[in-house]
Amino acid sequence: MLNYELQTINYEYRMMKPFYYLSDFPERRNVGKNFVAECPKCGKKHLSISRETGLYHCFYAGCDFHGRLKDFWEERRDTVRSDAGHPYSAGASPAAKRSFGKGEPGGMASASVGGGNAAFEVSMIPEDYKRLSPEIISKIKPLTDEPETSDPEQLAARRYLADMGISLKTAVDARIGCLMHRCFGGKDGKSGKGEKDEKDEKNAVGMMYHCIAYVNYINGQPVNVKYRSCDVSASGYTKCWSQESPTTPCPPYNIDCINPLRIAEENVPRLIVTEGERDVLTLHEAGYPYVISVPNGAASDLSKGFEAFRPWLDRVRELVICGDCDLPGRTLVKHLADYFGTRCLFTVLPGGCKDISDVLVMYGAGVVREIIDSACPHHTSDIITVSERADEIMNVLSGNYDHGYDVGYGPLTDHVFHPTDQGGLIIATGKPNSGKTDFLNDLTCRLMAKTGRYVCYLSFEVPDKNKHMANLIRLMLGKVNTAAYTREQLQPIVSFLDGHMAHLDLHEVSPTPANIIERAERVKRAVPLKYLIIDPYLFMEVETGRYNTETQAIKAMLTQMQAWGRTNGIWVIIVAHPRSLKKLNGKNELEEIDMYTISGSANWANLADFIFSISRIEQPDRSYTRLDMLKVRDQDLCRTGSVLFVRQPCGRYDERESEEQIMTEMQGKVLDKDRLPWVGLTTP
Template structure:
């Protein structure tokens, strides 16, 4: 789409964006006040309206290629397409639960009444770990009364989910329309609460896995109406990670954390040791999350214990060894990136985004007027994901459709028509944390945020703004990446700009002082290389200062490490297709696992 202002005689400012006021070509000559700019125009959409004479319309026009008759362009627009899942086949050999199995469940505090209500069954099933059929207990996953998945457990703790079936919370139908709900780490814990009369209980389907993408389809209908959500994860390290991710997605203001007391790892263990009334008391005593205020050590004791047990861990990395040794990222941090114009700052931010999304599934939200219009930005991301130039000669329609669907569910673009206040951007980002589970917010660049200093001291204003971004990162467990331009740099003897530091960013030294990560992107035009300087890493276990050298791949916008003067091997592979294959293999392997990975050992079950 292009915008033809000249067609309507409108003189629009060049290189600007957003809403602007200009002289109206229809009534300006007749106006007594020649200084009055009465025509409001939107430089992104092409809409215009004169507040004096009513002259209005839209200057946007389709490009010639948009007018061509192309069958694929007439198809329905890309939306998030829900996968076609396999349904569990009817099991003719299922029988009622045997006496031995009932006795085992009874020893764990679970009655036959609860097993019947939660549709637990028993029967033969082929188990890959045994390379043959074995007797199993079956935790059946229903949605709207229809069987959609089953988890099988053998007596010696081999587990399997139905391959290709939908991953969803166990017992999801239990919580539809309830004011409260309990969410546990495993089916046995869900059965334990059900046994106590709390039928409003669900379990995550895949143990203490912090990837909660499957929640996206169930948040609005099953969780948005909850006044209180009780989180009943285990007390080990993985359980703590799961708890924190659930809090982030549901919102701390309505979450309570169930604690089981000394010597109890989970709900079923507490039920066995102390009985139903005691487990119900754990729910009644569950404390609210302290969003802000004064804390004692007991408020973060589980996280401290996990840190003591495993030590400070390196953060997530982008997969380039020369950069990874200098910098690894984690959430709850503020990363500031700078560099002179045309150095590749935005491109390197996209490199970080594409690689963290592929490697860890992190979802991104962008406020990036620097990359406007949105379709231009999306085309650059598509090149990085596919390894191919964005045109129909290099990219097949199948690849194009596939990557569009991926972007639809993993990248979100904050692009208000007029409200560029930082609070407005953060409010939209907060929504995306809850609804879409974003892990990173990119603001590119700082100087496109609306200036709200109102003539106040610039240094203090920037300090408060950076505090606001840091507070948002910590409260919502995200990484905030802020790109900020430096002041005009002096040129060296070769006529090239000097390499800036974070202290050179226009406005305040606080850009260095308040950053957790500080990165400078510098294009060396003489050597045809890109120098990435890590100027600050606040916590030493996350990295150190230094420089990583790269070459820029013109085919797809990727960066390739340039080490020891050896020309890089250009990476033109399709990262997305490789990742899809890897995830399919991972999903297959995840459907076959040992119970010991998720539960403490106990006596062998009789089924």
């Protein structure tokens, strides 16, 4: 009797200790990054102690003995890790630390993480979840594996689990319960709150069903329970449910499986996230230990449901998102992907299977494992692997790829400008009145007539669209005066241009990059657009301001245009003027134009795929236009260099080999000129 009393006194003394040291647990067992020791409160060897943080917690049901070892109290509070479940973490604001323990119960002070004023926010921690009441726990019968049981709740639960492909051992290990309970079916079993359904009065008050109970634990303590009916109906099993949770939001089901105090690994290599509790059992049946389901199915608010467990989830290397195939399930998968980011892998279910539990019933655990083990990231065009492009690479090595096309001037021009149908960004520059727009008219007419490409103009320099189109018809004909042509003779060219070009007129909207692309998209949807001409950039509106300089705005615009062009196989040609050119050492001559003399930003040079300048040379013994190709990004088909052109009165440009050739031509030598119509007509 005396020994018993002494033991009682010693036990009570231990319970009265205000704090504990690691030395108070000399018989601790080393388990990975944690210790396991005997609990001073319940006497069971279920006390887990973190070697890193000094946090301890007893996982024996009903004990809930927890705290921090005095050995770790000497650490500065602002260096305590956030995964310790404490607001005094390195990432917490001073105001949040001051507000801890004030206001809301459980140490919450306006805890609305993700929005509002961060100075008054404190995230939930696992310890904020209250235990289920003893009254609730007492109603739930733990599922047993007794072979001779005659209990109707046990038998109903076993029958349901067997039909779902879940073994009794898996269910018992998951601490599934069973009972008779009132559940609410709602329409299609989707209402668990007992709202009144005028079509079915029974749903308004609920009915008593045989149920299985998914009891959820945090730190080994039951914190919420969801009841699922398991009675057989004419269409299978009933789909009614209800739940009890003293704390909101509900935590993810089985979240305790990644509790840092319960796992030996430093990090969880792979966690599977499902939509429902039954899916968790399915994956346990297939042999996966780390599985959770979202708190409230497809309707879950992830930021709230996962808030208290972010430090736990941060220890997970990969997350396999194993969602349902219906529309709510696919929506949840998208939200999970946005929430967890690049760590996510995704599953593909066989046809006819709504979820992974259907796979278990129809095909067995082997196929479930095959699906989970083959989970992979969503395909994205941002990441290109060699295997994805193996055939295309072999074609390039064999010489089978887009070798580009002649633009219609001749071999000299083809040597410096030989585009493909890849699309991208072309910059045309030159001094004012150097003939940039005039040359582009000729170039685009040749592209339409000789290569069949479709061109869209956004020409601020040519406000009269009728005159512009008429000028293009003269270029097609090679004539200055078209007065002698009848309407019938001109109609074929008008029809040809109607099938190969369009104009944009942005009088009603601002000429921002987004508005230009939006209208070019309309053209692209109707015709096979290959060239978009913006002449000039000066009239475009880009967003500048205190935090966005002209250089940054030009870079954003060029990047947007280039990306759109490459995505759609369209060349965007932008005419850009040079900055104010400097005089050369006291001479009247101005510096030469190059890639970096374009006004506004060096990004013109950095981002363009082609850059060429147009210069007009007017001298007594020679008169010509020079194209200087200043940049060629892909030099497989052409190179930088210069080409000389003479201009015909109709506006066509003919390439020439040298200044000497141009000089002899001006003295009367007859050289070849491109005079024939580009569309089949009979000249009167």
